[in-house]
Amino acid sequence: MKPALQRIILIVVMLTVLLTACIPATPPPTASPPPATPEPATEAPLTSTPTLVPVPLSGPQAGSAMKWMDSSTLIYIPAGEFVMGTGAGDAPVHGVSLDPFWIQETEVTNGMYSQCVAAGACNAPAQELGAPVYSNPQYNSYPVVGVNWDQAGAYCAWIQGSLPTEAQWEKAARGATGRTYPWGEEGAACDFLNFAGCVKHTTSVTDYDDGRSAYGLFDMAGNVFEWVQDWYGEGYYSNSPGTNPTGAESGDTRVVRGSSFESDPDQAAAGIRHFAGPGYHSAELGLRCAVIQPKPLAPFCQLSAYIPSVSSLPQGTCEVPEVELRGNYCSGGDGFVTFNIEAGSTYQVDRQDFDCVETLVDSKRLITCKGPRTVEASMELTVCNPTCSTSPDVTGTVPSCDAGYALDPGTGACVYSPIPGEPGAAGCPVGYMGIDRGGQKFCAPGPGGDGLCPLGLYYDSLYGACISAAGSADIPYGIDNADLAVQAFQGCAAGYEYEPTFQCCQAVAGGTYPGCTPGSTYDPLQEVCVPDTQRLSGPGCVSVQGTTLQCSDPIDVCSKILTEAVCIRNSYACQWDDNVGVCRLKK
Secondary structure, three states, X not given: OOHHHHHHHHHHHHHHHHHHHOOOOOOOXXXXXXXXXXXXXXXXXXXXXXXXXXXXXXXXXXXXXXXXXXXXXXXXXXXXXXXXXXXXXOEOOXXXXXXXXXXXXXXXXXXXXXHHHHOOOOOOOOOOOOOOOOOOHHHOOOEOOOOOHHHHHHHHHHOOOEOXXXXXXXXXXXXXXXXXXXXXOOOOOOOOOOOOOOOOOOOOOOOOHHHOOOOOOOOOOOOOEEEEEXXXXXXHHHHOOOEOOOOEOOOOOEEEEOOOOOOOHHHOOOOOEEEEOOOOOOOOEEOOOEEOOOOOXXXXXXXXXXXXXXXXXXXXXXXOOOEEEXXXXXXXXXXXXXXXXXXXXXXXXXXXXXXXXXXXXXXXXXXXXXXXXXXXXXXXXXXXXXXXXXXXXXXXXXXXOOOOEEEOOOOOEEEEOOEOOOOEOOEOOXXXXXXXXXXXXXXXXXXXXXXXXXXXXXXEOOOOEEEEOOOOOOOOOOEOOHHHHHHHOOOOOOOEEEEOOOOEEEEOOOOOOOOOOOOEEEEOOOOEEEEOOOXXXXXXXXXXXEEEOOOOXXXXXXXXXXXXXXXXXXOOOEEEEOOOOEEEEOO
Protein backbone atom coordinates (compact mmCIF):
# COMPACT_ATOMS: atom_id res chain seq x y z
CA MET A 1 0.00 0.00 0.00
CA LYS A 2 1.22 3.43 -0.88
CA PRO A 3 2.24 5.71 1.98
CA ALA A 4 -0.27 8.40 1.00
CA LEU A 5 -3.18 5.95 1.15
CA GLN A 6 -2.03 4.64 4.53
CA ARG A 7 -2.01 8.17 5.96
CA ILE A 8 -5.63 8.78 4.71
CA ILE A 9 -6.93 5.54 6.35
CA LEU A 10 -5.24 6.40 9.68
CA ILE A 11 -6.83 9.89 9.75
CA VAL A 12 -10.33 8.42 9.12
CA VAL A 13 -9.95 5.92 12.00
CA MET A 14 -8.87 8.63 14.46
CA LEU A 15 -11.82 10.87 13.54
CA THR A 16 -14.23 7.94 14.06
CA VAL A 17 -12.84 7.29 17.57
CA LEU A 18 -13.14 10.93 18.56
CA LEU A 19 -16.72 11.24 17.32
CA THR A 20 -17.72 8.04 19.16
CA ALA A 21 -16.34 9.37 22.43
CA CYS A 22 -18.75 12.30 22.28
CA ILE A 23 -21.86 10.08 22.26
CA PRO A 24 -23.41 9.48 25.76
CA ALA A 25 -23.43 5.78 26.85
CA THR A 26 -24.34 3.69 29.91
CA PRO A 27 -21.12 3.10 31.87
CA PRO A 28 -20.15 -0.46 32.71
CA PRO A 29 -20.67 -1.61 36.34
CA THR A 30 -17.74 -0.91 38.65
CA ALA A 31 -16.64 -2.48 41.91
CA SER A 32 -17.74 -0.75 45.14
CA PRO A 33 -14.94 1.28 46.70
CA PRO A 34 -13.39 -0.09 49.93
CA PRO A 35 -14.95 1.31 53.10
CA ALA A 36 -13.34 4.50 54.30
CA THR A 37 -11.58 4.67 57.67
CA PRO A 38 -14.30 5.63 60.16
CA GLU A 39 -14.16 9.06 61.73
CA PRO A 40 -13.95 9.33 65.54
CA ALA A 41 -17.39 8.83 67.13
CA THR A 42 -19.26 11.91 68.26
CA GLU A 43 -22.15 12.14 70.72
CA ALA A 44 -25.44 11.83 68.91
CA PRO A 45 -27.99 14.56 69.61
CA LEU A 46 -30.64 13.49 72.12
CA THR A 47 -33.93 13.40 70.33
CA SER A 48 -35.88 10.77 72.28
CA THR A 49 -36.62 13.14 75.16
CA PRO A 50 -37.44 16.82 74.57
CA THR A 51 -35.39 19.45 76.34
CA LEU A 52 -36.97 20.03 79.73
CA VAL A 53 -37.34 23.33 81.50
CA PRO A 54 -34.83 23.60 84.38
CA VAL A 55 -36.44 23.23 87.80
CA PRO A 56 -35.42 24.51 91.25
CA LEU A 57 -34.39 21.86 93.78
CA SER A 58 -34.36 22.00 97.57
CA GLY A 59 -31.42 19.61 97.86
CA PRO A 60 -31.13 16.97 100.59
CA GLN A 61 -32.03 18.07 104.11
CA ALA A 62 -30.53 17.09 107.48
CA GLY A 63 -31.37 13.44 108.05
CA SER A 64 -32.49 12.76 104.45
CA ALA A 65 -32.19 9.03 103.71
CA MET A 66 -31.04 7.35 100.50
CA LYS A 67 -30.66 3.67 99.65
CA TRP A 68 -27.17 2.88 98.42
CA MET A 69 -25.41 0.33 96.22
CA ASP A 70 -24.41 -2.09 99.03
CA SER A 71 -27.94 -2.42 100.49
CA SER A 72 -27.16 0.22 103.12
CA THR A 73 -28.97 3.50 103.71
CA LEU A 74 -27.04 6.77 103.61
CA ILE A 75 -28.02 9.68 105.87
CA TYR A 76 -27.31 13.29 104.91
CA ILE A 77 -25.33 15.42 107.36
CA PRO A 78 -25.57 19.12 106.41
CA ALA A 79 -22.71 21.59 106.32
CA GLY A 80 -22.06 23.74 109.36
CA GLU A 81 -20.40 24.02 112.74
CA PHE A 82 -20.64 21.65 115.67
CA VAL A 83 -19.13 21.19 119.11
CA MET A 84 -16.34 18.57 119.14
CA GLY A 85 -14.50 17.06 122.10
CA THR A 86 -15.37 16.15 125.68
CA GLY A 87 -13.01 18.46 127.56
CA ALA A 88 -11.03 15.57 129.02
CA GLY A 89 -7.60 14.17 128.18
CA ASP A 90 -6.92 14.08 124.45
CA ALA A 91 -10.30 15.61 123.52
CA PRO A 92 -10.50 19.34 124.46
CA VAL A 93 -13.73 21.05 123.44
CA HIS A 94 -13.49 23.11 120.25
CA GLY A 95 -15.67 24.26 117.38
CA VAL A 96 -15.37 22.62 113.96
CA SER A 97 -17.01 23.42 110.62
CA LEU A 98 -17.61 20.63 108.09
CA ASP A 99 -18.76 20.46 104.49
CA PRO A 100 -21.88 18.32 103.87
CA PHE A 101 -21.55 14.55 103.55
CA TRP A 102 -23.55 11.33 103.56
CA ILE A 103 -22.82 8.56 106.08
CA GLN A 104 -24.19 5.04 106.49
CA GLU A 105 -27.14 4.73 108.84
CA THR A 106 -25.77 1.48 110.28
CA GLU A 107 -22.50 -0.28 110.72
CA VAL A 108 -21.48 -2.33 107.68
CA THR A 109 -23.03 -5.77 108.03
CA ASN A 110 -21.83 -9.25 107.12
CA GLY A 111 -24.36 -9.26 104.29
CA MET A 112 -23.12 -5.96 102.87
CA TYR A 113 -19.46 -6.93 103.13
CA SER A 114 -20.06 -10.27 101.41
CA GLN A 115 -21.24 -8.41 98.28
CA CYS A 116 -17.85 -6.67 98.08
CA VAL A 117 -16.04 -9.98 98.51
CA ALA A 118 -18.17 -11.56 95.77
CA ALA A 119 -17.41 -8.61 93.49
CA GLY A 120 -13.67 -9.19 93.98
CA ALA A 121 -13.08 -5.78 95.57
CA CYS A 122 -12.62 -6.95 99.19
CA ASN A 123 -10.82 -9.68 101.09
CA ALA A 124 -12.83 -11.86 103.44
CA PRO A 125 -12.62 -10.82 107.11
CA ALA A 126 -10.79 -12.84 109.74
CA GLN A 127 -13.01 -15.21 111.69
CA GLU A 128 -12.63 -13.90 115.23
CA LEU A 129 -12.90 -16.25 118.18
CA GLY A 130 -16.42 -16.14 119.56
CA ALA A 131 -17.78 -13.86 116.81
CA PRO A 132 -20.74 -14.90 114.62
CA VAL A 133 -19.70 -16.86 111.54
CA TYR A 134 -19.37 -14.27 108.77
CA SER A 135 -20.70 -16.57 106.03
CA ASN A 136 -23.77 -17.73 107.97
CA PRO A 137 -26.87 -16.00 106.47
CA GLN A 138 -28.43 -15.99 109.94
CA TYR A 139 -25.99 -13.19 110.84
CA ASN A 140 -26.32 -11.11 107.66
CA SER A 141 -27.62 -8.13 109.66
CA TYR A 142 -24.85 -8.32 112.29
CA PRO A 143 -21.87 -5.96 111.97
CA VAL A 144 -18.89 -7.35 110.11
CA VAL A 145 -15.84 -7.71 112.36
CA GLY A 146 -12.34 -9.06 111.83
CA VAL A 147 -11.37 -6.31 109.36
CA ASN A 148 -8.25 -4.18 109.64
CA TRP A 149 -7.96 -0.54 108.58
CA ASP A 150 -6.94 -1.33 104.99
CA GLN A 151 -9.82 -3.77 104.54
CA ALA A 152 -12.25 -1.21 105.92
CA GLY A 153 -10.92 1.45 103.55
CA ALA A 154 -11.14 -0.89 100.55
CA TYR A 155 -14.79 -1.58 101.30
CA CYS A 156 -15.62 2.11 101.54
CA ALA A 157 -13.80 2.82 98.28
CA TRP A 158 -15.91 0.12 96.60
CA ILE A 159 -19.09 2.02 97.44
CA GLN A 160 -17.63 5.35 96.18
CA GLY A 161 -16.77 6.51 99.68
CA SER A 162 -14.11 6.48 102.36
CA LEU A 163 -13.91 5.93 106.07
CA PRO A 164 -15.33 9.04 107.78
CA THR A 165 -12.89 11.48 109.28
CA GLU A 166 -12.91 11.63 113.05
CA ALA A 167 -14.75 14.98 112.86
CA GLN A 168 -17.38 13.61 110.46
CA TRP A 169 -17.94 10.60 112.69
CA GLU A 170 -18.32 12.73 115.83
CA LYS A 171 -20.76 15.17 114.24
CA ALA A 172 -22.89 12.29 112.98
CA ALA A 173 -22.83 10.75 116.48
CA ARG A 174 -23.33 13.83 118.67
CA GLY A 175 -25.20 16.30 116.45
CA ALA A 176 -24.44 20.00 116.14
CA THR A 177 -24.80 20.65 119.88
CA GLY A 178 -22.38 17.99 121.11
CA ARG A 179 -24.65 15.53 122.92
CA THR A 180 -22.92 13.37 125.51
CA TYR A 181 -24.48 10.23 124.05
CA PRO A 182 -25.96 9.74 120.58
CA TRP A 183 -29.50 9.67 122.02
CA GLY A 184 -29.06 12.63 124.40
CA GLU A 185 -27.98 13.09 128.00
CA GLU A 186 -29.63 10.11 129.71
CA GLY A 187 -27.03 7.59 130.86
CA ALA A 188 -26.17 4.30 129.18
CA ALA A 189 -28.84 1.60 129.44
CA CYS A 190 -29.67 -1.59 127.56
CA ASP A 191 -32.62 0.18 125.91
CA PHE A 192 -30.18 2.49 124.09
CA LEU A 193 -27.15 0.40 123.19
CA ASN A 194 -25.55 -3.02 123.29
CA PHE A 195 -22.79 -2.71 125.91
CA ALA A 196 -21.38 -4.73 128.80
CA GLY A 197 -24.05 -6.62 130.70
CA CYS A 198 -26.75 -6.43 128.00
CA VAL A 199 -26.27 -9.21 125.46
CA LYS A 200 -22.56 -10.15 125.63
CA HIS A 201 -22.25 -10.50 121.85
CA THR A 202 -22.95 -8.44 118.72
CA THR A 203 -26.53 -7.88 117.61
CA SER A 204 -28.37 -6.84 114.46
CA VAL A 205 -27.43 -3.29 113.48
CA THR A 206 -31.04 -2.05 113.69
CA ASP A 207 -31.94 -3.49 117.11
CA TYR A 208 -31.50 -0.30 119.16
CA ASP A 209 -34.00 2.15 117.73
CA ASP A 210 -34.14 4.20 120.96
CA GLY A 211 -30.40 4.78 120.79
CA ARG A 212 -30.34 6.57 117.44
CA SER A 213 -28.31 9.75 117.07
CA ALA A 214 -29.76 13.20 116.32
CA TYR A 215 -29.49 12.40 112.59
CA GLY A 216 -31.05 8.94 112.99
CA LEU A 217 -27.93 6.74 112.95
CA PHE A 218 -27.85 3.38 114.76
CA ASP A 219 -25.09 2.07 117.04
CA MET A 220 -22.96 5.20 117.28
CA ALA A 221 -22.43 3.76 120.76
CA GLY A 222 -22.30 0.05 121.48
CA ASN A 223 -22.28 -3.11 119.35
CA VAL A 224 -18.80 -2.64 117.80
CA PHE A 225 -16.08 -0.01 117.65
CA GLU A 226 -15.59 1.61 114.24
CA TRP A 227 -12.51 2.49 112.20
CA VAL A 228 -12.22 6.09 110.98
CA GLN A 229 -9.87 7.69 108.45
CA ASP A 230 -7.48 9.72 110.62
CA TRP A 231 -4.06 9.00 112.01
CA TYR A 232 -4.25 9.35 115.80
CA GLY A 233 -2.50 12.28 117.46
CA GLU A 234 -2.88 12.75 121.21
CA GLY A 235 -2.55 16.55 120.97
CA TYR A 236 -4.18 16.94 117.56
CA TYR A 237 -7.39 18.59 118.83
CA SER A 238 -5.39 21.50 120.28
CA ASN A 239 -3.85 22.37 116.90
CA SER A 240 -6.38 21.06 114.38
CA PRO A 241 -7.83 23.37 111.71
CA GLY A 242 -11.31 24.72 112.34
CA THR A 243 -12.60 23.58 108.96
CA ASN A 244 -12.70 19.97 107.71
CA PRO A 245 -9.90 18.55 109.93
CA THR A 246 -8.45 15.28 108.65
CA GLY A 247 -6.26 14.14 111.55
CA ALA A 248 -2.55 14.04 112.18
CA GLU A 249 -0.28 14.00 109.11
CA SER A 250 1.24 10.65 110.06
CA GLY A 251 1.51 8.21 112.92
CA ASP A 252 1.63 4.60 114.03
CA THR A 253 -2.04 4.18 114.92
CA ARG A 254 -5.40 5.03 113.37
CA VAL A 255 -8.37 6.49 115.24
CA VAL A 256 -11.13 4.16 116.42
CA ARG A 257 -14.44 5.59 117.61
CA GLY A 258 -17.57 4.38 119.38
CA SER A 259 -17.82 1.53 121.85
CA SER A 260 -18.68 -2.18 121.81
CA PHE A 261 -20.84 -4.88 123.32
CA GLU A 262 -18.13 -5.34 125.97
CA SER A 263 -17.61 -1.66 126.85
CA ASP A 264 -18.33 -0.38 130.34
CA PRO A 265 -21.01 2.32 130.80
CA ASP A 266 -18.36 5.01 131.31
CA GLN A 267 -17.04 4.26 127.82
CA ALA A 268 -20.39 4.84 126.04
CA ALA A 269 -20.01 8.63 125.67
CA ALA A 270 -19.75 9.47 121.97
CA GLY A 271 -16.82 11.89 122.30
CA ILE A 272 -14.26 9.36 123.62
CA ARG A 273 -11.29 8.64 121.35
CA HIS A 274 -9.53 5.30 120.86
CA PHE A 275 -6.76 4.12 118.59
CA ALA A 276 -5.24 0.96 117.14
CA GLY A 277 -2.54 -0.10 114.68
CA PRO A 278 -3.76 -0.27 111.06
CA GLY A 279 -3.25 -4.04 110.96
CA TYR A 280 -5.32 -4.68 114.09
CA HIS A 281 -8.61 -6.56 113.92
CA SER A 282 -10.90 -8.02 116.57
CA ALA A 283 -14.38 -9.32 117.36
CA GLU A 284 -15.32 -5.85 118.64
CA LEU A 285 -14.19 -3.70 115.70
CA GLY A 286 -16.13 -2.91 112.51
CA LEU A 287 -16.79 0.09 110.27
CA ARG A 288 -19.22 2.44 108.56
CA CYS A 289 -18.50 4.60 105.51
CA ALA A 290 -18.99 8.21 104.44
CA VAL A 291 -19.79 9.25 100.86
CA ILE A 292 -18.94 12.85 100.02
CA GLN A 293 -20.11 13.28 96.43
CA PRO A 294 -22.31 10.37 95.30
CA LYS A 295 -22.00 9.69 91.58
CA PRO A 296 -24.95 8.63 89.41
CA LEU A 297 -24.02 4.99 88.83
CA ALA A 298 -26.35 3.05 86.55
CA PRO A 299 -29.05 1.00 88.31
CA PHE A 300 -28.56 -2.69 88.96
CA CYS A 301 -30.28 -5.02 86.48
CA GLN A 302 -31.81 -6.98 89.36
CA LEU A 303 -32.72 -6.41 93.01
CA SER A 304 -34.48 -8.41 95.71
CA ALA A 305 -38.20 -7.85 96.16
CA TYR A 306 -39.27 -6.80 99.65
CA ILE A 307 -42.20 -6.62 102.02
CA PRO A 308 -42.29 -2.96 103.07
CA SER A 309 -43.72 -3.43 106.56
CA VAL A 310 -45.37 -5.92 108.84
CA SER A 311 -48.99 -6.39 107.91
CA SER A 312 -51.78 -6.29 110.49
CA LEU A 313 -54.00 -9.31 110.73
CA PRO A 314 -57.78 -8.95 110.46
CA GLN A 315 -59.47 -7.29 113.39
CA GLY A 316 -61.26 -9.60 115.78
CA THR A 317 -62.52 -9.52 119.34
CA CYS A 318 -59.72 -7.75 121.21
CA GLU A 319 -59.81 -9.58 124.51
CA VAL A 320 -56.61 -8.99 126.44
CA PRO A 321 -54.94 -12.33 127.29
CA GLU A 322 -54.38 -13.27 130.90
CA VAL A 323 -50.82 -13.26 132.24
CA GLU A 324 -49.78 -14.53 135.67
CA LEU A 325 -46.45 -13.57 137.26
CA ARG A 326 -45.47 -16.79 139.06
CA GLY A 327 -42.42 -15.50 140.94
CA ASN A 328 -38.63 -15.52 140.90
CA TYR A 329 -35.91 -17.80 142.22
CA CYS A 330 -32.18 -18.55 142.13
CA SER A 331 -30.50 -21.63 140.71
CA GLY A 332 -26.77 -22.20 140.25
CA GLY A 333 -26.04 -18.52 140.81
CA ASP A 334 -28.51 -17.39 138.12
CA GLY A 335 -31.71 -15.44 138.71
CA PHE A 336 -34.99 -16.56 137.10
CA VAL A 337 -38.50 -15.12 136.76
CA THR A 338 -41.53 -17.11 135.55
CA PHE A 339 -44.92 -16.34 133.97
CA ASN A 340 -48.02 -18.28 132.94
CA ILE A 341 -49.67 -17.16 129.67
CA GLU A 342 -52.76 -18.24 127.72
CA ALA A 343 -52.71 -20.81 124.93
CA GLY A 344 -52.74 -19.18 121.49
CA SER A 345 -51.22 -15.89 122.64
CA THR A 346 -47.95 -14.46 121.39
CA TYR A 347 -45.26 -12.90 123.57
CA GLN A 348 -42.08 -10.87 123.44
CA VAL A 349 -39.43 -9.76 125.96
CA ASP A 350 -38.17 -6.18 125.93
CA ARG A 351 -34.56 -6.95 126.96
CA GLN A 352 -32.06 -8.96 124.97
CA ASP A 353 -29.95 -9.88 127.99
CA PHE A 354 -32.80 -12.12 129.25
CA ASP A 355 -32.94 -15.67 127.87
CA CYS A 356 -36.50 -17.05 127.90
CA VAL A 357 -37.80 -20.56 127.21
CA GLU A 358 -41.32 -21.96 127.07
CA THR A 359 -42.57 -25.23 128.60
CA LEU A 360 -45.98 -26.83 129.14
CA VAL A 361 -46.74 -27.50 132.82
CA ASP A 362 -50.15 -28.86 133.89
CA SER A 363 -51.60 -27.80 130.50
CA LYS A 364 -50.41 -24.23 131.08
CA ARG A 365 -47.73 -22.35 129.11
CA LEU A 366 -44.87 -21.49 131.47
CA ILE A 367 -42.38 -18.81 130.35
CA THR A 368 -39.10 -18.96 132.31
CA CYS A 369 -36.62 -16.12 131.83
CA LYS A 370 -33.03 -16.08 133.06
CA GLY A 371 -31.57 -12.64 133.76
CA PRO A 372 -27.99 -11.33 133.84
CA ARG A 373 -25.87 -12.83 136.60
CA THR A 374 -24.81 -11.08 139.81
CA VAL A 375 -27.27 -8.18 139.47
CA GLU A 376 -30.93 -7.55 140.16
CA ALA A 377 -32.60 -6.83 136.81
CA SER A 378 -36.10 -5.98 135.60
CA MET A 379 -37.74 -6.87 132.30
CA GLU A 380 -41.13 -6.55 130.62
CA LEU A 381 -43.08 -9.40 129.05
CA THR A 382 -45.62 -8.30 126.41
CA VAL A 383 -48.37 -10.85 125.67
CA CYS A 384 -50.83 -10.31 122.80
CA ASN A 385 -54.04 -11.66 121.32
CA PRO A 386 -52.87 -12.32 117.73
CA THR A 387 -56.32 -11.71 116.21
CA CYS A 388 -56.10 -7.97 116.75
CA SER A 389 -52.50 -7.02 117.47
CA THR A 390 -49.58 -6.28 115.20
CA SER A 391 -48.03 -9.52 114.00
CA PRO A 392 -44.80 -10.19 112.12
CA ASP A 393 -46.56 -12.70 109.86
CA VAL A 394 -46.19 -11.67 106.21
CA THR A 395 -47.48 -14.82 104.55
CA GLY A 396 -49.47 -13.98 101.41
CA THR A 397 -48.38 -10.33 101.34
CA VAL A 398 -47.62 -9.09 97.80
CA PRO A 399 -43.89 -8.23 97.39
CA SER A 400 -42.87 -4.73 96.32
CA CYS A 401 -40.36 -3.37 93.81
CA ASP A 402 -39.04 0.18 93.55
CA ALA A 403 -39.96 2.46 90.66
CA GLY A 404 -38.06 1.37 87.56
CA TYR A 405 -38.39 -2.34 88.42
CA ALA A 406 -40.98 -5.02 87.68
CA LEU A 407 -41.53 -8.20 89.66
CA ASP A 408 -40.49 -11.34 87.78
CA PRO A 409 -43.01 -13.99 88.89
CA GLY A 410 -40.65 -16.77 87.80
CA THR A 411 -37.73 -15.78 90.01
CA GLY A 412 -39.37 -13.45 92.55
CA ALA A 413 -36.73 -10.81 91.76
CA CYS A 414 -37.23 -7.18 90.78
CA VAL A 415 -35.92 -6.69 87.21
CA TYR A 416 -34.97 -3.25 85.87
CA SER A 417 -37.74 -2.20 83.44
CA PRO A 418 -37.61 1.55 82.63
CA ILE A 419 -40.70 3.29 81.25
CA PRO A 420 -41.22 6.09 78.70
CA GLY A 421 -40.69 9.52 80.20
CA GLU A 422 -44.03 10.96 79.11
CA PRO A 423 -47.29 9.99 80.87
CA GLY A 424 -49.67 7.71 79.02
CA ALA A 425 -53.42 8.01 78.73
CA ALA A 426 -53.80 6.80 82.33
CA GLY A 427 -50.99 9.04 83.62
CA CYS A 428 -47.75 7.80 85.13
CA PRO A 429 -47.42 4.15 86.21
CA VAL A 430 -47.58 3.11 89.86
CA GLY A 431 -44.46 4.24 91.67
CA TYR A 432 -43.93 7.34 89.52
CA MET A 433 -44.88 10.96 90.16
CA GLY A 434 -46.37 13.27 87.52
CA ILE A 435 -44.21 16.40 87.20
CA ASP A 436 -45.16 19.58 85.30
CA ARG A 437 -42.09 21.32 83.88
CA GLY A 438 -43.06 24.47 82.01
CA GLY A 439 -46.30 22.96 80.73
CA GLN A 440 -44.67 19.66 79.78
CA LYS A 441 -45.78 16.55 81.65
CA PHE A 442 -43.07 14.20 82.79
CA CYS A 443 -42.88 11.01 84.91
CA ALA A 444 -40.30 10.83 87.68
CA PRO A 445 -39.60 8.04 90.23
CA GLY A 446 -41.32 8.37 93.60
CA PRO A 447 -40.72 6.73 97.02
CA GLY A 448 -41.46 3.02 97.28
CA GLY A 449 -43.43 1.02 99.80
CA ASP A 450 -40.61 1.42 102.32
CA GLY A 451 -40.87 5.21 102.12
CA LEU A 452 -37.49 5.56 100.38
CA CYS A 453 -36.57 6.46 96.82
CA PRO A 454 -34.96 3.93 94.47
CA LEU A 455 -31.29 3.22 94.99
CA GLY A 456 -29.07 6.27 94.54
CA LEU A 457 -31.94 8.79 94.66
CA TYR A 458 -33.31 11.00 97.41
CA TYR A 459 -36.70 12.71 97.69
CA ASP A 460 -36.44 16.39 96.82
CA SER A 461 -39.31 18.21 98.54
CA LEU A 462 -39.27 21.18 96.17
CA TYR A 463 -39.24 19.03 93.03
CA GLY A 464 -41.86 16.64 94.44
CA ALA A 465 -40.15 13.42 93.32
CA CYS A 466 -36.92 11.43 93.60
CA ILE A 467 -33.74 12.75 92.00
CA SER A 468 -30.13 11.65 91.78
CA ALA A 469 -27.86 12.34 94.72
CA ALA A 470 -25.61 14.04 92.15
CA GLY A 471 -28.18 16.86 92.20
CA SER A 472 -29.81 16.42 88.79
CA ALA A 473 -33.46 15.85 87.98
CA ASP A 474 -32.60 14.78 84.43
CA ILE A 475 -30.67 11.55 85.07
CA PRO A 476 -32.98 8.90 83.59
CA TYR A 477 -33.25 6.45 86.48
CA GLY A 478 -36.30 4.35 85.63
CA ILE A 479 -36.85 6.25 82.35
CA ASP A 480 -36.31 4.48 79.02
CA ASN A 481 -33.76 6.63 77.20
CA ALA A 482 -30.70 4.65 76.10
CA ASP A 483 -28.83 7.64 74.66
CA LEU A 484 -29.24 9.79 77.74
CA ALA A 485 -28.47 6.84 80.02
CA VAL A 486 -25.06 6.31 78.38
CA GLN A 487 -24.19 9.98 78.90
CA ALA A 488 -25.68 10.46 82.37
CA PHE A 489 -24.71 7.27 84.23
CA GLN A 490 -21.09 7.09 85.35
CA GLY A 491 -20.54 3.39 84.92
CA CYS A 492 -20.97 0.57 87.42
CA ALA A 493 -19.31 -0.57 90.62
CA ALA A 494 -16.47 -3.09 90.53
CA GLY A 495 -17.90 -6.54 89.84
CA TYR A 496 -20.56 -5.27 87.43
CA GLU A 497 -20.59 -4.18 83.78
CA TYR A 498 -22.94 -1.85 81.95
CA GLU A 499 -25.48 -3.55 79.67
CA PRO A 500 -26.54 -0.84 77.17
CA THR A 501 -29.51 -2.79 75.82
CA PHE A 502 -31.12 -2.89 79.25
CA GLN A 503 -29.50 0.34 80.57
CA CYS A 504 -28.34 -1.26 83.81
CA CYS A 505 -25.41 -2.86 85.65
CA GLN A 506 -25.16 -6.61 85.25
CA ALA A 507 -23.20 -8.78 87.68
CA VAL A 508 -20.15 -10.41 86.12
CA ALA A 509 -19.20 -14.03 86.75
CA GLY A 510 -19.17 -14.77 90.46
CA GLY A 511 -20.82 -11.46 91.36
CA THR A 512 -24.03 -10.95 93.21
CA TYR A 513 -26.78 -8.36 93.30
CA PRO A 514 -27.57 -6.32 96.44
CA GLY A 515 -29.43 -8.27 99.09
CA CYS A 516 -31.86 -7.29 101.83
CA THR A 517 -31.46 -4.01 103.66
CA PRO A 518 -30.47 -4.06 107.37
CA GLY A 519 -33.56 -4.80 109.44
CA SER A 520 -34.91 -7.33 106.95
CA THR A 521 -34.09 -10.95 106.14
CA TYR A 522 -34.39 -12.99 102.94
CA ASP A 523 -37.14 -15.60 103.15
CA PRO A 524 -36.21 -18.38 100.67
CA LEU A 525 -39.71 -19.85 100.71
CA GLN A 526 -41.38 -16.59 99.68
CA GLU A 527 -38.29 -15.40 97.71
CA VAL A 528 -38.55 -11.95 99.26
CA CYS A 529 -36.94 -9.75 101.93
CA VAL A 530 -39.17 -9.66 105.01
CA PRO A 531 -38.90 -7.31 108.01
CA ASP A 532 -37.19 -8.65 111.09
CA THR A 533 -39.54 -9.39 113.96
CA GLN A 534 -41.04 -6.18 115.31
CA ARG A 535 -42.11 -5.53 118.85
CA LEU A 536 -45.66 -6.70 119.49
CA SER A 537 -48.21 -4.00 120.25
CA GLY A 538 -51.87 -3.18 119.79
CA PRO A 539 -55.22 -3.16 121.53
CA GLY A 540 -55.02 -6.88 122.34
CA CYS A 541 -51.71 -6.69 124.26
CA VAL A 542 -50.79 -6.50 127.93
CA SER A 543 -47.35 -5.96 129.48
CA VAL A 544 -46.19 -7.37 132.82
CA GLN A 545 -43.01 -6.47 134.72
CA GLY A 546 -40.75 -9.15 136.15
CA THR A 547 -37.56 -8.96 138.22
CA THR A 548 -34.72 -11.41 138.73
CA LEU A 549 -32.74 -11.50 141.97
CA GLN A 550 -29.05 -10.90 142.60
CA CYS A 551 -28.27 -14.49 143.42
CA SER A 552 -24.54 -14.46 144.18
CA ASP A 553 -21.53 -12.18 144.32
CA PRO A 554 -18.93 -12.85 141.64
CA ILE A 555 -15.46 -14.04 142.55
CA ASP A 556 -12.94 -11.55 141.14
CA VAL A 557 -10.43 -13.68 139.23
CA CYS A 558 -9.32 -10.81 137.00
CA SER A 559 -7.81 -8.10 139.20
CA LYS A 560 -4.67 -10.18 139.79
CA ILE A 561 -3.96 -10.36 136.03
CA LEU A 562 -1.35 -7.73 135.17
CA THR A 563 -1.01 -7.92 131.37
CA GLU A 564 -3.49 -7.24 128.59
CA ALA A 565 -2.57 -10.41 126.70
CA VAL A 566 -3.37 -12.66 129.66
CA CYS A 567 -6.55 -10.68 130.35
CA ILE A 568 -7.73 -11.23 126.79
CA ARG A 569 -7.01 -14.96 127.03
CA ASN A 570 -9.42 -15.01 129.97
CA SER A 571 -12.12 -13.04 128.13
CA TYR A 572 -14.80 -15.48 129.26
CA ALA A 573 -14.77 -13.56 132.56
CA CYS A 574 -12.40 -10.61 132.13
CA GLN A 575 -11.96 -7.50 130.03
CA TRP A 576 -9.05 -5.08 129.75
CA ASP A 577 -9.65 -1.43 130.68
CA ASP A 578 -7.44 0.66 128.36
CA ASN A 579 -7.98 3.87 130.33
CA VAL A 580 -6.36 2.69 133.54
CA GLY A 581 -4.46 -0.36 132.28
CA VAL A 582 -6.09 -2.96 134.50
CA CYS A 583 -7.95 -6.22 134.00
CA ARG A 584 -11.54 -6.11 135.27
CA LEU A 585 -14.24 -8.68 135.90
CA LYS A 586 -16.98 -8.51 133.29
CA LYS A 587 -20.35 -7.39 134.56
